[in-house]
Amino acid sequence: MTPTLHTERLLLEPYVPEDEEDFVALFQDTRVSRWMGDGPSSEAEDRALFGRVFARVYAQDLFAVWAVRRDGRLVGHAEIKRTDTVDGHEIIYALAPTAWGSGLGSELARAVVAHGFGTLGLDEVHATVAAANEASLTLLDRMGFAYVRDIDEDDGSTTRVLTLRR
Template structure:
């Protein structure tokens, strides 16, 4: 069961059915969706994706997915899940454009990484980011992620694969 997480300014909690309109609005915003998965999807596809959070992800306890709120308002989406691209766990996060530039992306990514290390016991956490997404790349760089390799997508776009390894007290790195 996906737990509730808190940061200084954010609340990450499992989605409720009432979050559907906010989820769809976030994923339908092209400023956000251009960086998500295969890019913008139809509204019907985003509604189906939201439904699968309940029927598959939560029902089968596959991985953790959160609605991200600030001061009670929905402002984003976050997950940590196993992925074949990196053969480990990947963090995924998206914030509504009105939350950009305020340090919330870093706060959100930091919370997901800490959950991966401290709760899931992972030794490394990965992220995949479209090469032109300089804002997300900068956030992850500040959090200690290192560029591992590039993947050329079917459409010719480049996805950067980044990794952050857990540092163990008393060891180098």
């Protein structure tokens, strides 16, 4: 079950069906989606992804997926899940551009890491980040994540694998 987490300025809680339009808007914003997964998707694919959060992830309690809110508004998305890419648990986070530049990314990432170390009892967490995503790489470096390796993607881009140990 995805627990509710609180930070100084953010509320991380399970999505509700009423979040669909805001979820799709976040994922359709190419300033955000270009750094997520395989990059931007169609609106239909993002709606299907939102549906799978309920039909699979929450229904089968697969991993934690959060709606990230500030002052009651959806401003981001976060996850922590086991992945074979890093042979461990990976943190995933995204914020709407309106939430950039105010330290909320660090606050969000720290909350997800704390959940991994505390609630899940992990000894390490990982992040996979596009090598061109300087903002996220800087944020993770400041948190103490260490470079592990690069992955050369099929599209010619590079993904960095970073790890933070407890």
